[in-house]
Each structure stands twice: as C-alpha cells, then as structure tokens.
Amino acid sequence: MTDATTTTTGTDAAKLLRRHETMAVIRRTEKAAHDLFMSGLVKGTTHLAAGQEAVAVGARGALRDGDYAFATYRGHHHAIAWGATAEECLAELMSKATGSCKGKGGSMHLTKAASGMLGSYAIVGAHLPMAVGAAWSARLRATDQVAVAFFGDGATNIGAFHESLNLAAVWKLPVLFVCENNLYMEYTPIGTVTAAANPAADRAPSYGIPAELVDGNDVVAVEDAVARAAERARAGDGPTVLEARTYRHYGHSRTDPASYRPEGELERWLERDPLTVSANQLRALGTSDDDIRAAEESAAATVEAAVDAAKAAPGADLAEAFTDVWADGGAEWRT
Amino acid sequence: MTTYRESVAEGIAREMRRDDTVVCLGEDIGAAGGVFKTTVGLFDEFGPERVWDTPISEQAIVGAAMGAAMTGMRPVAEIMFSDFLACCWDYLANEIPKVRYMTGGQVTVPLVVRTANGGGLGFGAQHSQSVENWALTVPGLKIAAPSTPADVVGLMATAIRSDDPVVFFEHKGLFASKGAPAPDGHVVPFGQAALLREGTDVTIVGLASTVPLALTAADRLAEQGVQADVVDLRTLLPLDVSSVLRSVERTSRLVVVEENPYQGGWGATVVSVVAEEGFALLDAPMRRVAGANVPLPFADALEDQVIPTVDKVVDTVKALVDY
Known part of the structure; x- marks a missing residue:
C-alpha cells in the first residue's frame, strides 16, 4: 500500500477549473435537494453527498467515456459526474415526469446509463458484484473499458464486498473499488465496528489486490490515483482498491442531525472542503479569483435554473407505474 | 430418447453456438461438468472464455451475471441447489427484477439463473426444497420449470434469448428421466401451458x-x-x-x-x-x-x-x- 501524494504538477488549470465547476454544481444540487425537502417538495429520503464531491468528479475525470460506474444510495455526485443534469436529478427527487427515472427511482436510484453510470443501489454493497460483472463483460467483449464501484466504509463489512474482491482478483478483472470513507457507517463511527483501521485498503492485500489511501477531498489526488488504477486495469493487471478519506457535511440521511459527531469535527473538515482545496490549487496554478468565482456563479445559475425547471415540470405520468417492468416496456404477468 | 439432464447442456450449447454473448458461470460447471452433470461438454466445446468456474460465492455469481447482462452479455449463471438462492436472494429480490423499473427503463438484464430444484432424492432440509414460489413473490422475474427433456431445450432457448431475467428451475428428481429429444431449432415460448x-x-x-x-x-x-x-x-x-x-x-x-x-x-x-x-x-x-x-x-x-x-x-x- 502506498500513500498517494497530491501533486498539481502538470495539472491543466482549465481542466481543474472544469472539475471545480462540476463539484460546485453537485454542491449546489445537494443544497437545493436539502432545501426542497425542507419545503416539502421532495419526499421519502435523501442521502446527500455534499463534502464528497471530489471522489466522484476526480474519478470521472480520470476515466474514459464508456467506462462504467456503479453507485450507492448516496449517489447524486456520481450521477452528475457521469453527466446527469442537475435538472433531471432534482426533477426525479421531486417525483416529476422529467426525472431521470421518470419518477420510479428517486434519490436513491439516480442513473445515467447512456453515459455508463449504471445505477445507484440502496442495498449496501450489492453493486460491487455488478461492477465485477461489468468488468468481466468488458474483458469478454475485449473493449478496454473499466468499471468502478463507489461504496461507503460501511459496505466493507458485508459479504458482497469480500466476494467481489476475491472474484475480481482471481479473474484479474478491470475493476476499481473506490471506497468513500466518510468515517461513519450511518450513525456509528466505522472504527468502532470494523477490525481494520482502513476498512477497504487494509483488506485488499489479503486478496492480493493493491490498495491506495487517497485524500478524498482533493480532486487532483483522486484523479491521479484513479488514473493509475485504471491504467493497471486496462493493462490487464487486475483490480485496485482505493480508499478515499472524506466527510459528509450533512447527516447520514434527511432525518439525521448528526449529533453524534464530536464537537469541532465538522468545522475541521470544512477547512478541507473539496471546493476550498481545488480553489487553492487553481490559485497556485495561476487561475484568477475572478475565473474561479465565474465558474462557481455558473454552477449556481445552472442549479437555480434546474430548480425552476424541475418545479415547473409535470408530475410523474401515472401510466408509468405500469411500464418498464419488462424489456418490451410492459408489465404483463399472465395470459 | 434423451435424458432431462443431457437436455440442459444441449439447450445451453445450442444457444452458445448461435450467440457469442452467451456465457456460463457457476460452481464446478467447467471441466467437472456440474455436480448434476448438467453442463457436461460445454467446457470442452466452448472453452474457459465461455464457461467459467467460480468460487462458492453466490452473491458474486449472480451479481456479476447481472453486471455482465447490463453491459452486452447474456450470462447463464448456475446456483447449484435452489436452496442456495437464499445466499444471493438480494439479487433475485432487490436487484435483478427491479433495476429496469427503478431506472425508468434505462437498463435491461438479459440473464438466466439456472438452479437444481426440488425433493424426492433424500437430500434433507437444505438441499431438497422446491422454491419456485420464492421467485413468484417478486414482480420482475420470469420463471420457467420444464417437465420434459424437449421442454428443457425449448424453454432454455426462450430463457436465454429473453431480454428479461429468467429463473430456470431444473428439477433434481427429473434429471434421469427420459423423453423425445428436442428437434432442431426447438423453441418453447413462455406463457403457453x-x-x-x-x-x-x-x-x-x-x-x-x-x-x-x-x-x-x-x-x-x-x-x-x-x-x-x-x-x-x-x-x-x-x-x-x-x-x-x-x-x-x-x-x-x-x-x-x-x-x-x-x-x-x-x-x-x-x-x-x-x-x-x-x-x-x-x-x-x-x-x-x-x-x-x-x-x-x-x-x-x-x-x-x-x-x-x-x-x-x-x-x-x-x-x-x-x-
């Protein structure tokens, strides 16, 4: 295992500014989701990813068009990083016909299959074997694609995690296991329920899989690490485990005020907010404050327009309750 | 005359010959030919890139089949005894049947989960159950359970060609039974008793x-x-x-x-x-x-x-x- 070192050397400032703007779109979308929930326009629950943007955006930045992503119920950032618009995401949360899943998925199942983001799954760890299967498929079809599974620290204690690492290693598949370790398994500190200090990275060596710890709040560090892992995968050297240490700004879900956090913890992590980190990197690369502000304002305007459009959109089409069960579009079960 | 057991491998082989995207995975299904000898000959004919032995990891088997099915393959996954479906029930209950619906039709899952089902052979409580009703409780799964060798081949053809997920129950008590072999190109549509x-x-x-x-x-x-x-x-x-x-x-x-x-x-x-x-x-x-x-x-x-x-x-x- 190696510690990734952050390096902005050679980083293209324009590219990083695009990453920064995408992260800002995600941040604004999460804030909008929270506010819309509080005003009664989003029902059910939401698991917001504010604070974890750099993992999704950095990973997508390192990968190619057509590479597959599988996400969790905390997956708004992955969907947007893979090209879902704030509007189709927020419309989905608001049960609108224009939602990315036509109102049949909701916050926990945002999906952008057209660009390879093959779903957000709300059973912890269930999507890791799917990513293994997508990587297996890429190998069988000789496409050079890789698959990435994003998951939380809590998923490392479920059987599917271990079955996936073993099979991916045995079959040497082009799959990346990216753990977003945000320190909490729902309401419980991960360290109190896990025998390994680094729940994903420490387990990887027992499967013969290389692992890296990466600063999950540093989009450049994530991008570099994912690029290394993807290169290994495409070269036929098999899977990699990346454990990105990060932090969620909100509680686990809508109903969680996160009162279990020690005093000062959130504040310390806010100092390392991914958007602050990338802004500082941009300045170091010579990007002006005006350009950074313009990117953030553009993101804010995008999300503001998305909220307005989602609010104005018609509600879910009632006929959709009975479509999409089968590949023929229907739901027939008998003669 | 042929056996129900031989017809399982025959049905799979016919589809593998006509469609390169059909691949098999499961425990002991390769050179060993399956614990029930229902995949005999497949490894020899199609090789290790089409017939994959797996560890005893039911979640990885069915979950990987799902991921492959979502990305252009037509996997045929074997769960050795249908009782073991409980080990990967999340995939049969929560993932495979729901992903198309909950994504608003963005993905399809053309896969087959084959499994040896049923009692009468004295295998006891954990290897003898008939669990076809488990699958019937979940909207989004198609369910086939043939009774004759010819139907094994004909229903297998439909199952593998189906763009929907199919749970295919092969009855252990019928493996040795004999019947007329399936004619060439035999396809039995679903939903026709x-x-x-x-x-x-x-x-x-x-x-x-x-x-x-x-x-x-x-x-x-x-x-x-x-x-x-x-x-x-x-x-x-x-x-x-x-x-x-x-x-x-x-x-x-x-x-x-x-x-x-x-x-x-x-x-x-x-x-x-x-x-x-x-x-x-x-x-x-x-x-x-x-x-x-x-x-x-x-x-x-x-x-x-x-x-x-x-x-x-x-x-x-x-x-x-x-x-």
Missing part, C-alpha cells in the same frame, strides 16, 4: 416434477372411470391461467399439484385467479395437493409424507369427483 392429456371430469395442473406425477395419477384415475385433463404450466411467469380456465370450462373441477409448500405456494395464485374469473365454471371446490408446511425431512418414508405423491393426487381427485 401444454395440455398433455384430455379428459372431461377434472383438470389437474402441474409443473416440473408434478407433471409426470399428474400423468401417472390420470392413468390410474382412467382405470376407475375418471378422465382428467392434465395441464403443464411450463412457466410460472408469465402464468398461463387462460389455458387453465379453458380446461376448467370443460371439466368444472380443478386440482393443482405443486411441490412447494402449501403456505405461499404458486397453486394459491392459480386458484385465486380461477376463483375470481372462473367461479361460475366450477362444480366443486378447488383443491391443492402441495408440499406440507414443514421442512423437508431426510428419510424417504418421511419425505413421501410431505411432498405430493400419485396416491395423494388420486385420492384428492376421487374425493372431488364424488363431491
């Missing part, structure tokens, strides 16, 4: 192992002057209740023979539809000959007590005819 015997007094509906049982019972009943229609459902989903209703229209009596437990068994769905839509056709109460609501015991004599037998079907039909 087979009327295997025509009678006027009672309709007996069966699936997989209970079909030969129903046919034997019908022979014995005929000796006693009772003529039975025997309907093989062949698939539970789609469920061909129209064929059942058409038969009941002629016979006015219905007996359903199912190996899964009475509690929650598929026969309950069949009789509920007939009760709702065909009540006026009936001259007697409907009856279900089903597995008892107990775990499967080991000893032969005990197992016979709790799964359907020819005697139980004959007795049930006679009581019904006398009603």
